[in-house]
Amino acid sequence: MIPITMIPRSEVQKIEKPGWVLVFGRRKTGKTYMLRHMVRHENYFFVTRGGLILEHEEQLLYPVFEERIKNLLLKDITVVVDEFQRLPEKFLDLLHYHSPDSRAKLILVGSSFSVARKLMERRSPLLGIVRPVKVGLIRPVDLIRGLFKLGISPELLLRIAPYIRDPWIMRFVNPGKFRRSDVIEAIRFNVPALIGEVFSEEDRVLTDRYELIIRALSLGNSTPGEVAGYISGFIERGLRSQDVKSYLANLLRMGIASRTQLAGRKRYLYSIESPLIDLFYYLDTKLGYYEIDVPMEELENLASVKEGTYFERFVVDLIASLYGARVQRSLDPEIDGILVKKGRIVAAIEVKMGDIAREEIIKFLERAPKEGEKIVVAREGPSLEGVSLLTHRDILSMAMNFEQRF
Template sequence: MVTVTRVIDILNLKKLKPPILFYGRRKTGKTFLVKSFYRNAEYFFVKRNRTIFWENRKTTLNYDELIKIMDVALKDRLIIIDEFHRLPEDFLDYLHFKQLNNIILVTSTLYLVKNLLTRRSPILGLFLEYRVDLIDERDILVNLSELFSGKELIEKSVFLREPILLQWADLDLINVLERLKLTVPALVGEVFIEEDRELSERYEGILRAIASGKQTIGEITDYLYARKLIEKQSTSLVKSYIKNLLSMGLLKRYKEYGREKYYYLIDSPIIDLYFYLDEKYNFSETRLPREYFLEKIPFYVEDFFRTLFAKLTGYRVFIVKKPDLEVDAVLGKFQQAKVIIEVKWRKRLSKGQITKIEEKLSRFKNVKKILIVPDKSEMEYISSKIEVLDVNDILEKVLKSYPRLSN
């Protein structure tokens, strides 16, 4: 199994100190990150039946025993409580009263994010919040570059940002993706486990809409209304659900360059791919040909590079979607474009195709223009007007700025 060192997260955590609330979607590596970073902590895991497993002592406790141990035996030790939302509600009052500075809480449910960070929460303001998302693009690229190269390195990196897929890193990517029919619904369903059925269906409906290409609030609202998942065609109603999905890291959004309009994407390629294939081809009940799994890979690669270059440059991502002009990414400060990126994820580009890209990007003045391809040695023509980068060039850029951990 491939192990990825999450250098970016580790450096971020070095700047913080407990008490900290770790949260995020299920299976993003929260527990592994917390346990590996806080190696000397006492680790407690709350089971579904509300009993608590104390890993350091290999023993199971009830709630009253946990509180007694925290108050007496471990008052000077760092404590981690994983899935703490399963504890009785008065645990929050206990935290408010004690105001402990030696505790780490870990959760994965939408319910907690909605309720812990509200004005009425007993622990509001007592904890720093740290959301654990998918593995950072820089971390996955650097780690996987020891095993893969070229086009395969990028496509594996796109999907292996999901920690659960790392154990199959050496297998054919499509063979792995074909066998996630049960995994993805379970990943998503766990997030909404505290919600009633109607709300869960609305959240899933939003994910299905976006995976199908409905990326604006208006398009998502129309989709939900047409499927009778909302009672009225109200964008304001849908915005509240979108906000929750953004806060959990299930969605992300990009502002359109020069306009007050946002486009929403599913952050996880495997979640997006599952709902895309299920909506279009009934994937959940049908075995699909290999080529169907390849349809959206260029889309995921584009987004991978968007986010990667935003982190490398420190600029914000914008996108351009107009009837006469569409650009994969604009990177800039405020509303001032600094870098324009076009991604062409194919084996060969003709001189004519490159010339068309030059003409399209020439509409942007005084900006750096980048064309990303898998391997520039296979291009018929190298533009003098655009900086052409391939996988090797990008890996070199990442390695040049990649931080190193000190002992």
Template sequence: MRIIRRRECAEFAKIQSWTLVYGRRKVGKTTLLKNCVKSDLYVLIGYGGSTAVVGEDFVAVESAVREVGLFLKRGGVAVIDEFQRLPPKYWDLLASWAPSGVLIAAGSSYGIVHRVFDKSSPLLGLFAPVHVDIIAYEDVLAQVRDPVLSILWRDPWVIPHVSGVGELTERARELALVARGLIGEVFAEEERELTETYWRAILLVAEGYWKSTDVAGALGLKGGLASASSILSKLAKMGILRAIPTLGRERYYAVRSPALSLILYAEAKYHISDLGTTPTDLPLGREAQFTVGEMLANYFGGTQRYSPREDIDVVLTRGRRRTWAFEVKLGPFTREEAREAVAKLRKVAEKVGLVSLSETPPDYGDLSIGPRELYNMAVELAGKYGVL
């Protein structure tokens, strides 16, 4: 499996105080901890919280916790992975060792953040939180150079299974089974059940139902809009969905991981798990739109927004100013398409740009970005964050 260097590594290497690392399952937290932190002790809490792995040995969790204490008292660095599985009865003991040494607790649950920072928690005030998301597009692109493959490889668990969009399409059925298992595991770590309602909501978003009102109507919930909004908000907090602000009051809900989004779209649209069919068309353009938009927001500074009324792919704002608007395409722009796109974009923002993942667009706007320009921007950003 190829390891993608990522910006979080530099941040992890500098950790010098008690830190709570959290994020969705399979986003690379353990890889970062093992590759970027010079720890004296690494402990993995097992399912159920009664046993732990220390080195290559299975031990009782109490023994593992006490070993953590020994290293902390000596001023060492200890890592407790899958911290959400550690029974809270040990939290007082951990708190008694603060601020000795450096304790890094990593959890695959967003609920652990609320429990650790709850006003009644003995660990309150001892940890600084650090969130780990999927890999930044520019970090992948700067190393892989392929602007399309880099979209898929943002989610680390996909890397050993997919070498391109064609392979993702061919293996969609088996990947759909993995995807449901992954999401089920996310729910299990949150001590929730992946109910049929939540699963349907996720599939609806993957299929393109981005507004909470549309999801509410499709689900037919008794609570209507309020229930749908609550479900989507919880899924966003769990790292499964992402809420993208628009130029209006709505939020555009999307599956956070581009690869997961495409796999779930295939499941929703083609029922690949049941029928064993191969999807004929996947909305890769949609994923390119929001992924490239994230990188452009990082590059130019500002908030990434979507404009549903005008159907403009990317709008960057600073305060109330609309600084940039972009049209993003997988394929090339014809001259006519470029002129029409620029005319539409100029109605929305101060500056406008065209982005193509296949070739540099005609020079009608303020900026034309093709694969080479995208790569150069990615290298600049990755270098800024110490990735290269």
């Protein structure tokens, strides 16, 4: 088990800036833990699904909570209200009314992107009063800085890091003795429950179509056309790629899917954002392991197919954050990552989990764009003119020395 306190969160700096804040993101991304243990506060309220409000050992009904909030807002303190969307709608009007006279810093926390969107709409009582801060998967730089303290090898650290970006897995894995089987066992029943909760929080139903789209993404179908083609084999009336785009847009808003722009084009490649969610659906689609007991050796062999993709994506995202750049991809020719800053290509990246040969680097140079730095990431490799070779240890050093500004 990894102590979650070891992993810093860059979002804390944004949250602690002056003014009222709305912290939002899908479930199980570590919002509650971060706010309880990493953000200074004097009062912390948690709203249960039944509408009961908890503070320490107290259980408050809404009228009592309302009076307490009115008084607290007049003090120079920080107040957190977690799962505030479960409160009556008049709570937002109350906040709007008292905001001009408030001396307190208020932090509202919600596990729903739809709630965040409603608070930013034109008719929202809190429009222009709260500042939104999104909390998603743990950022690569934060993760490296936390795991580095464990003293494990750079190769192992970068191998396990993609899984641990979803913080709930930390209680199920031992980084020093990492076993892929621990991850496979943990996601078997936790991921379906998580997806169900995400859809419930967004007031959406996990229909067969959504389920098929998620499975299609896990199998590597990355364009709306490919996803539509996969789904057409399972439903009577097939979907057009345009129809699929609306479903993908919802999955993006819910924090389930992500997208990367194709280099030089206004098209995107879609994938499942969390490696844990992706791996569950991949294994279940291939072997049906949610309902059927499959030998662990068979599951591990199949899971290993995905590990290189997770490693590649994590390393590219990490380097992009160090460069302050956006990630684009190219399929023809195939480039693992293209970094773009202010509309200009600043680097092209080739990623290997193991060693890389001179011939592979030369082939990368032949297909890489002429603009920008050429970066090769590998465990070991030869030095070539015009190429920045970064070993796994070099990557960790860069992350540890990086100063992030907000």
